Amino acid sequence: MTSEYHFRVWRGDVSGGAFQEYRVPEEEGLVVLDVIHRIQQTQQPDLACRWNCKAGKCGSCSAEINGHPSLMCMTRMDEFKEGETVTVQPLQTFPVIKDLVTDVSFNYEVAKTIPAFKPKPREADGTRRMYQEDVDRVQEFRKCIECFLCQDVCHVIRDHEDNKKSFAGPRFFARLAELEMHPLDTNDRVALIKQKHGLGFCNITMCCSEVCPEHIHITDNAIIPLKERVVSEFYDPLAWVKRRLGL
Amino acid sequence: MATVARSAERAEPRGTERQDLWWLEPLSIVAALGIFGVYTFLVSTANSAYFADPYLSPMYSPCLSSTCPPSERLFPFTIDFMSLSPAYFIVGLPLAFRITCYYYRRSVYRAFFSSPAACAVPDLRRRYTGETRFPFVLQNVHRYVLYTALVIIAVLWIDAIKAFSFPVTSAVSGSAGDHAARHFGIGLGTVIMVGNTLLLSFYTLGCHALRHIVGGSVDSFHRASIRFRLWSAVTQLNLHHPRWAWLSMFSVGLTDAYIRMVAAGWIADPRILF
Incomplete structure (x- = not known):
């Protein structure tokens, strides 16, 4: 008898939906996205899912697999126990469009509120130089593939819809950290980070770092350094005196 | 089959589809911090058996009690406020450092506030303002308690160095000897104290605020x-901050327990004197 994968996939749209069960013949070397495609091909041609590169680089196939925000293309079927039911559902933080496809436009709206890179004037020889040690620090944040798994897992907006209007989310703190730490950038965004982007809402649960498929240390290298910059600007009297004295 | 709403106005409360033992980590944190908290309270209240020459418990260092041996007093004053044990005040500063530590915040918010208990598990609080309001906005004092923690680390290194200097009579009778004549040596307590201070140094010097x-x-x-x-x-050091946080917390408890047992005469401290 051929072994089968046992899947529970959420089907529905903005008005509601439910999990439906599927059985798919086992094959070697499959990932969850392959099984979803098998279901599309053989049982449910109208099953909606977003995907593109199938290599963990486009960030399209984000979903929740057994409750864990993950990329479907990077979750191998041999990670599951023999006979284990695999539950696949759309990202919980964003409104669903259909089945596994969600509307992530919240993120694009937040992106628009971040002041762009504003470089220093060129040096006398007409160049702008950046040194390796400075490149290394901000390069990590450039690895982001915008899969929005960190936004999805962040309980500040996942469980508290109201906070979406005052909290940017981990993906954008990584972006803000990249800009703030950039040696050639001249924009000061610290006040904005506190007041508009709501950095204070983050309580360092570090889930964003746990789910990042690019292994970016979002909490340690972006959020906490930004929190410390906010502390220097708003909560540290010694830092305030130092700034006033121009030290 | 149950219908689950997925619109922007989702049905509350939601559950989780996680099938792993996600509750094990918060439960372990509650148990570990609870045991350490109770132990710390009990030994702080005792105000005795914290010194077994040359070992001074880290929970009573710097030695500020009026019962401290003169050789252990680093500061020219004692704390005997309302007959309370000075350990309450001494332990208070490292405790504040740990409470406001970015790593412990993660653990405490998860384990004690279920905010959230684990990733992708619903936050139990209906309204959430994070660290924007009192009392959690006070977490921003972390860099100030770091400064006090650095002073305490310096004091603990002095204690660790003193733990190489044994009273002459202690090897024979086990009692405190003449402080003018002392032997260089290494005891099990010396190794424990140096190890504890090293772990505490790794933890403190790997702090995000210090970074x-x-x-x-x-x-x-x-x-x-x-x-x-x-x-x-x-x-x-910061890359392994969680590891240093837990190891140093346990090592403080173990160091205190060891010194307490030696001071009470329950065990003899093996040592080599030169």
Whole structure:
């Protein structure tokens, strides 16, 4: 008898939906996205899912697999126990469009509120130089593939819809950290980070770092350094005196 | 089959589809911090058996009790406020450092506030303002308690160095000897105290706030090479901050327990005197 994968996939749209069960013949070397495609091909041609590169680089196939925000293309079927039911559902933080496809436009709206890179004037020889040690620090944040798994897992907006209007989310703190730490950038965004982007809402649960498929240390290298910059600007009297004295 | 709403106005409360033992980590944190908290309270209240020459418990260091042996007093004053044990005040500063520590915040919010208990598990609080309001906004004092923690680390290193200097009579009778005549030596307590201070140093010097202070605040490392080196060194320790946090917490308890048992005469401290 051929072994089968046992899947529970959420089907529905903005008005509601439910999990439906599927059985798919086992094959070697499959990932969850392959099984979803098998279901599309053989049982449910109208099953909606977003995907593109199938290599963990486009960030399209984000979903929740057994409750864990993950990329479907990077979750191998041999990670599951023999006979284990695999539950696949759309990202919980964003409104669903259909089945596994969600509307992530919240993120694009937040992106628009971040002041762009504003470089220093060129040096006398007409160049702008950046040194390796400075490149290394901000390069990590450039690895982001915008899969929005960190936004999805962040309980500040996942469980508290109201906070979406005052909290940017981990993906954008990584972006803000990249800009703030950039040696050639001249924009000061610290006040904005506190007041508009709501950095204070983050309580360092570090889930964003746990789910990042690019292994970016979002909490340690972006959020906490930004929190410390906010502390220097708003909560540290010694830092305030130092700034006033121009030290 | 149950219908689950998925619109922007989702049905509340939601559950989780996680099938792993996600509750094990918060439960372990509650147990570990609970046991350590109770132990700390009990030994702080005892105000006795914290010194077995030359070992001083880290929970009573710096020695500020009026019952401290003169040789152990680093400061020219004692704390005997309303007959309370000085350990309450001494333990208070490292406790504040740990409560406001970025790593412990993660653990405490998860384990004690279920906010959230684990990733992708619903936050139990209906309304959430994070660290924007009182009392959690006070977490921003972390860098100030770091300064006090650095002083305490310096004091603990002095204690660890003193733990190499044994009273002459102690090897024979086990009692405190003449402080004018002392032997250099190494006891099991010396090893424990040095190990404990090393772990506490790794934890404190790997602090996120220190990482910012020594170099993280600058945008161009190239123009601040010394700060870049300091930042790189702190970053190396910071990579393992959770590990140092837990190991140092347990080592403080174990060091205190060992010294307490030696002081009470329950065990003899094996030592080599030179």
